[in-house]
Amino acid sequence: MPTQISPLSVRRCILIRATPERIWKEFQSLERMQKWFGTGHSLVAFEPRVGARVETDAGSHVDGEGLRFVGNVTVFDPPRELTFEQDWVGHGWSLPALVTIRLTPHDSGTLVELFHHGFERLGGDPAENHRGFEGGWTIRQLEALRQIVEA
Amino acid sequence: MEAVKSVLVVRRSIFIDAAPERVWDEFTTFDRMNRWWGAIAGDPVAGEANGQRLVSFEPRERAPIQMEVGSGDGAKLRYRGRIDVFDAGRELTFSSDWIPNQGWLAPTRMMVRLSGALGGTVVEILHHGFEQTGGNAGEEFTRYEAGWGMLQLTALRDLVRGQATVAA
Numbered sequence: 506m507p508t509q510i511s512p513l514s515v516r517r518c519i520l521i522r523a524t525p526e527r528i529w530k531e532f533q534s535l536e537r538m539q540k541w542f543g544t545g546h547s548l549v550a551f552e553p554r555v556g557a558r559v560e561t562d563a564g565s566h567v568d569g570e571g572l573r574f575v576g577n578v579t580v581f582d583p584p585r586e587l588t589f590e591q592d593w594v595g596h597g598w599s600l601p602a603l604v605t606i607r608l609t610p611h612d613s614g615t616l617v618e619l620f621h622h623g624f625e626r627l628g629g630d631p632a633e634n635h636r637g638f639e640g641g642w643t644i645r646q647l648e649a650l651r652q653i654v655e656a
Numbered sequence: 657m658e659a660v661k662s663v664l665v666v667r668r669s670i671f672i673d674a675a676p677e678r679v680w681d682e683f684t685t686f687d688r689m690n691r692w693w694g695a696i697a698g699d700p701v702a703g704e705a706n707g708q709r710l711v712s713f714e715p716r717e718r719a720p721i722q723m724e725v726g727s728g729d730g731a732k733l734r735y736r737g738r739i740d741v742f743d744a745g746r747e748l749t750f751s752s753d754w755i756p757n758q759g760w761l762a763p764t765r766m767m768v769r770l771s772g773a774l775g776g777t778v779v780e781i782l783h784h785g786f787e788q789t790g791g792n793a794g795e796e797f798t799r800y801e802a803g804w805g806m807l808q809l810t811a812l813r814d815l816v817r818g819q820a821t822v823a824a
Contacts, residue, residue, distance in 0.1 A: 512773045516667045518801060520794035611663055612787075614794065625774065632671035632776070636813075639669060640806040644798065 508580055508588045508605050513635040514622035519647040523654045525608040525615045529584030531653055532606075541650035545643070546572070555581050559589040576601045584608055591621070599628035602638075617647055658741050658749045660767065662784035664797040669780045670809040674816045676745040676770040676777045682815055683748055683768075686713045695811035700725045702733050705805025717742045721750050737763055746770055752783075761790035764800075779809060 510516075521528055531537045535551045542548050546563035555578050563572035576590025585608055592601035603623040609616045621642060624635040672679055682688045694710030702725045711722040711734065722736040737751035747770065753763035765785035771778045783804065786797040 512771070512778050513671055514669070518665065518667075519798055520664060522794070609663075616663055631774075632673065636670055636806070636810070640810075644801050648798070648802075 507586055507607070508603065510605065510620050511603075511622045511625055513624035513631055514620050515635070515639045515642050517619045517642055517644050517647055519617050519644060519651055520611065520614050521617055521651045521654050522614045525584035525610055528608055528615055528617065528650070528654050531650060532583070532587055541653055542646050544649045545645045550575075552578070553581060554578065557581075559591075561591075571595060579603070580605075597629070600626040602627060602634075617650065619647060657743060657747050658765075658767065660765075660782055660784055662765065662787055664786040664793060665782055665784040666797070666801045666804050667780055667782055668804050668806060668809060669778055670806070670813055671774065671776055671778055672813045672816050673776040676772050679770055679777045679779060679812070679816055680745045682812055683742075683744075684715050686710070686715075688815075689713050689715075692808055692812040692815055694723075695807050697807060701728045702726065703728075703799060703803045705803060705807060707807045712736075714739075715742060722755075723752075737766070741767075759791065760788075762788035764789060779812060781809065 531541060533553050538551050539548045546561045549562050550558050550560040557578045558575065559578060560573070560575045565571050571594065573594040574591045575594055576592050578589045580586050580588035586605060588603055588605040590601035591604050592598055602621060605620040605622065607618045621638050624631045627634055682692055690710045694708065696707035696709065698706055700707045700709060709724040711724050713721050717739055719739045720736060721739055722734055724732055724734045727733050734755045735752055736755055737753060739748065739750045741747050741749035747767060749765060749767040751763040752766045753760055764783060767782040769780045769782060781804065783800055786793045789796055
């Protein structure tokens with residue numbers, strides 16, 4: 506069952522000229538994931554299975570706070586959805602946010618959507634967390650995925 | 657309320673700690689719209705997330721709306737449309753195409769949607785309808801997905817909060 510996207514969500518999207526099955530190959534190992542999802546930040550840990558640990562590291566915030574995020578894969582549904590938790594290490598969130606990457610066939614290609622969501626459950630100031638990430642996400646990762654697949 | 661039939665949708669969103677009716681107050685005159693929809697940071701340039709100038713706007717359906725950005729080489733680029741939905745407290749939707757037309761077969765659609773949630777309002781900008789433009793809709797969509805930022809929505813939030821932090 507697809508993960509439900511919460512109201513406080515960030516969405517970035519791209520259309521790739523390939524089937525979902527072809528694109529999903531880039532989800533199947535740490536090394537392949539690093540080439541696209543690991544751009545803009547480091548993808549430190551990933552395994553293509555439910556329960557596996559995912560870790561990203563984006564260096565440090567302007568105030569010096571580390572930007573390391575950890576969580577477990579909650580959905581690994583080839584070639585439709587990857588969802589994993591994303592807890593900001595040391596930031597005191599009550600529960601982790603979620604990252605969902607969804608593949609949907611569209612017009613002989615595939616729509617790839619990246620959602621960062623679940624900000625309602627973090628505690629603290631969910632709106633400010635949501636606004637911060639809405640301002641921070643680009644399509645860098647999705648563009649890298651497109652270039653790999655369409656090369 | 658207009659349904660978003662398009663799949664190629666750019667979405668930016670913000671949560672504002674106020675009722676939709678209060679947020680909508682900022683949609684009800686040219687001057688109020690200009691303070692957030694026309695918010696700029698420096699000289700606005702097409703494809704960059706530093707805003708747009710609001711040239712014309714009237715708070716009613718079938719009214720024209722027009723915006724302007726720079727081309728990056730000193731020229732000005734304008735785009736315009738017609739307001740198709742002006743549904744107080746819920747939705748503003750208008751068409752958007754370049755002046756002069758740059759080859760799009762049909763204009764894109766711009767929706768600003770307000771939804772009551774979590775004791776406040778989620779405001780979404782949904783720029784969609786790229787499938788109708790002809791040519792390589794995917795490439796066209798990607799340019800806009802990369803170009804939209806949070807300037808307008810942050811300015812709207814600050815206005816509702818009583819803080820005007822972004823120059824218009």
